[in-house]
Structure formats: C-alpha cells, structure tokens
Amino acid sequence: xxxxxxxxxxxxxxxxxxxxxxxxxxxxxxxxxxxxxxxxxxxxxxxxxxxxxxxxxxxxxxxxxxxxxxxxxxxxxxxxxxxxxxxxxxxxxxxxxxxxxxxxxxxxxxxxxxxxxxxxxxxxxxxxxxxxxxxxxxxxxxxxxxxxxxxxxxxxxxxxxxxxxxxxxxxxxxxxxxxxxxxxxxxxxxxxxxxxxxxxxxxxxxxxxxxxxxxxxxxxxxxxxxxxxxxxxxxxxxxxxxxxxxxxxxxxxxxxxxxxxxxxxxxxxxxxxxxxxxxxxxxxxxxxxxxxxxxxxxxxxxxxxxxxxxxxxxxxxxxxxxxxxxxxxxxxxxxxxxxxxxxxxxxxxxxxxxxxxxxxxxxxxxxxxxxxxxxxxxxxxxxxxxxxxxxxxxxxxxxxxxxxxxxxxxxxxxxxxxxxxxxxxxxxxxxxxxxxxxxxxxxxxxxxx
Numbered sequence: 001x002x003x004x005x006x007x008x009x010x011x012x013x014x015x016x017x018x019x020x021x022x023x024x025x026x027x028x029x030x031x032x033x034x035x036x037x038x039x040x041x042x043x044x045x046x047x048x049x050x051x052x053x054x055x056x057x058x059x060x061x062x063x064x065x066x067x068x069x070x071x072x073x074x075x076x077x078x079x080x081x082x083x084x085x086x087x088x089x090x091x092x093x094x095x096x097x098x099x100x101x102x103x104x105x106x107x108x109x110x111x112x113x114x115x116x117x118x119x120x121x122x123x124x125x126x127x128x129x130x131x132x133x134x135x136x137x138x139x140x141x142x143x144x145x146x147x148x149x150x151x152x153x154x155x156x157x158x159x160x161x162x163x164x165x166x167x168x169x170x171x172x173x174x175x176x177x178x179x180x181x182x183x184x185x186x187x188x189x190x191x192x193x194x195x196x197x198x199x200x201x202x203x204x205x206x207x208x209x210x211x212x213x214x215x216x217x218x219x220x221x222x223x224x225x226x227x228x229x230x231x232x233x234x235x236x237x238x239x240x241x242x243x244x245x246x247x248x249x250x251x252x253x254x255x256x257x258x259x260x261x262x263x264x265x266x267x268x269x270x271x272x273x274x275x276x277x278x279x280x281x282x283x284x285x286x287x288x289x290x291x292x293x294x295x296x297x298x299x300x301x302x303x304x305x306x307x308x309x310x311x312x313x314x315x316x317x318x319x320x321x322x323x324x325x326x327x328x329x330x331x332x333x334x335x336x337x338x339x340x341x342x343x344x345x346x347x348x349x350x351x352x353x354x355x356x357x358x359x360x361x362x363x364x365x366x367x368x369x370x371x372x373x374x375x376x377x378x379x380x381x382x383x384x385x386x387x388x389x390x391x392x393x394x395x396x397x398x399x400x401x402x403x404x405x406x407x408x409x410x411x412x413x414x415x416x417x418x419x420x421x422x423x424x425x426x427x428x429x430x431x432x433x434x435x436x437x438x439x440x441x442x443x444x445x446x447x448x449x
Contacts, residue, residue: 069367071192072119073108074147076139078132080124083152084110086181087122094185097335098342103365104194112141118192118367120148122184125162125172132164139166148191152184178331186338193368196341196387199226200252201333204272210260212318217256220326221333227252249275250417251389253344254282254337257295259303260319264293273298279418280347282340286329288319304332344387345369348414351442352383361449370401372409375449380409389424390415390439392431399435412438414445 073091075084088108095101121142129135142149143166151163151172160168173184189195201221205214214230221228229248245268249255255276263269273295276283283301289308310325321329352371353363360376373381382402386394394413402411418441420428428439440448 069103069365070105070107071194071367073106073188073192074112074119074121074138074142075108075110075124076121076135077110077124077126078128078135079126080129083124083175083181084108087184090179090181090185091188094182094189094338098195098339099346100194100342106189106192106194112138120150120188120191122188123149123151123163123167125151125153125159127162129162130164136164136166139164143167150188150191178327183331183334186334189338194342195338199224199334199337200229200254200388201226201337202229202249202252202255202272202276203258204255204269205230205258206260206263206266206269209262209319210258212314212316212320213258213260216320216326217258217329220330224330224334226333226337245272246275247389247421249279249281252281253388253416254340255284256333257283257285257298259285259287259292259295259298261288261290261292264295266295270296279416280344282336282343284333284336302336304329341387344416345385348385348387348416348442352385352414352445355445355447356449359447359449366401366405368397368401370398372405373449380406381449382406382409382411383414384412385414387416389417389420390428392428395428395431395435395437395439398437410438411436412440412445412448414440414442416442418443 075087077084091106091108092101095104095106121139123129123135123139139149149167149170151159151167151170152175153159153162153172154175156172156174159172163170163172173187174180175184177183186195190197203214203217205211218228218230229252231245249272255272257263257269257273273283274297275281277297283298285295285298285301285303287303287305289306289311306325310322310328311319312322314320349365349369349371352373356363356371356373356375362374364372364374366372366382369385371383373383375381382398382405384394384398384401390413394415398411398413402409420439420441425439432439
C-alpha cells in the first residue's frame, strides 16, 4: 500500500540538518507503512534539497532510497471489479517486463486523482454503468479537470448501452481478443508517455517467398496504429535503396524479420539485420515452420516460432498467415516493440547519468524520459532523449520541459543516430532558432556537464 503525504511545497529549501530529519521520518514511515508518495520531486545538491512540483514515490531498497516518477490511473466501474483486478496486474507485469518497475510507479485505483502527476481516467462499462449517479458525478469532475477519459466496453456494438452520456462521443477500447488487460495496459502506458505512442516497425523479408506475408502484416499493423515500412510501398523510384533503408532503420529503431526458407540467402536481409544489431535496435524474428536456415548473425535473437497450421497458401500460391497467426504475431510485435524502445531510452538516460556523475554533477529523473542535471558549477541542464532520429516535436518537448523546471537552464536533446544528414541538421537548427536547444549524439555527451 502507498501512503500519500503532502509534506513540502514547491518553494521549500531544506538545509542539511533538515534534510537528515526528513530522511529519518521517511525511513520510519516506509518501515511502518510501505512506499510513500510525495507530492513533489526532491533535488539534493551539495547540502540543499530543492523541491519541485512533480510527483515521486520513495521506497527503501537495502537501506537506500529508490525514487520513481509517479503516474495515476483512476478507474470508474460499477460491475467490473474483475477487469480492475486484471488491469492492475497487467500494469505491474508490463512495467516489470520493461524493466522500469523501480523507476516508474503507476498508481491504479478507484480513488479520485488528487495530485499533479500525469493522469488519466478509465471508465469500465457494464450493464449498470450508464445511469449510475456516482459515476456521472465523478466523470463530470474528471472532465472539468481536463483529464483524458477512455471508455472501455466488452463489445463496441453495445457502447452506447454501457457508457454514460458524458463520454458517449469519446473513442473507446474494446475489452476482447487475446489478453485484453495487457493490451489496455500498453495503451494506457502509451497515453502516459511511458511507452512509445509513435509505433513504427521495419518489416524485413525476402520478396521471393515473403512478400505476400509482409504485405499482410503491413495491413494488420497499420490497423493497430503502427507505421510499418516495406520497401515496395515506401521507396520512391530513383531513390538509392540501401541508403534509404539505413535512414529508415535509424528512424524506426525496430526490425521485424520474416524468416522464410529463402530469407537467409538475401544480402539485403542480412544487411538490414546487421545494421539493426550494430545500432542496438529492437528485433523480433518470425520463424517459418520447419526451422529454416537462419539469417547469418541472427542466432540467439528473439524468435516467434510458427506452427505448420499458422501458414496457408493464398490463391496465387504464396505463403500467408491464418487469422489466429496474425493476431499472435501482432501481440508479440506490440510487446517486443514496447520493450525495445523503452530499453533504448533507458540506455540513453543511463549514459547521460553516468557521464554527468563522472563530472561531479547530480541528476533528478523527470517525467517523460527527461533529467534535471545540476553540474558541479551549480548550473542547470534539462536533458531529454529520443530513441530515433530527432524531430522538431522532440525539440518542442525539451523546450516545454525546461520552461516548467528552470527557463534559464541549458537544454540538450540526446539521440542515437550515428549520422544526421545535412538537411536534417539544418532543419533542426532552424526549428531551435534562438531557444538555446542543443541536439547531441549519444557518443558526444562526454564532459557536457
């Protein structure tokens, strides 16, 4: 159980002896009651604890404090307690699989959202939900506070029968199919900007025996809010193919390989896999039945092994997936993509933190994959990371984050791309203008702070 406490204000500055007293009190509270949720973020630097208007959860781990960013999900339900239980478990499982369960806390419950933490509201529709008076009152409060509200129903055809009129025009989520609780958890984490909302996948395949299946996946993934890439659809006549593919891989950062019987013999497929491996991109391999020869260098990579019943022949004699196989593959792609992009962000953040600490700086984690760094000279830097090619949207997020924390701070956007084209670099410089926003490659961050 997490205890909510409003202990400090954003203007509070604690001297060293006050900090020791606070830590002692927190230590006792955690031992008695479990994790403590503060209505602030604390920033300790050379004897001063500065407090910011963000939420953190402080836990004890082997005698040390673990600080994590907190997000809140309010669930409104009347007769869907089983959904709530499954959803709470799905959120916990997803955070654990992503490896961020210690640095991110998602508080899920039926209580009102009471803090400034990033939040949203789920409405679990049911037979008695539509006209429940308490449900209506809580919905009106959530809407008045500008919270994102997502209706959830077991059948979209019954949407208007299960959801109150206040949100009857909202787009909803259907609790159906394979593991709906986990699918909902991923959608919620995307909306909270914990998982990547912009979902992209590069489909690597051999045309001779994999094109029909690749096109089938392209269509299915598009309907699941992915932006898939297949060279047949995405490369203009006259473009240099391999250069275009390298640029796209940098921008997508996730490769889905269709390991058909002929795939291992394709130089292009090999180059795509090799590039993704060299740049620490996410990879998922869908292996055809019969254990076809592996693409060189792909041994040990995650594989979804298909059964003979997962593949059928279309009217032209090409291999395509059955309906159940498509659902199975899509579910695995969603999970692997979420893990891969979170892993890349984590690698970037840890690299920044290690570099900053080597220079004697201190780091405070912020929401939306950002850091507040105070150098040994006392100067502030706000750092954001992007797992793909940097965009003007990334620069906007960096600028807005700095404005919330310290408008006078320097600001850096760290990216993974080994090379930015001259056109891309000039565009980002033009977008940044006079805002003092730096775009820095991960291999050039040493000594920044």
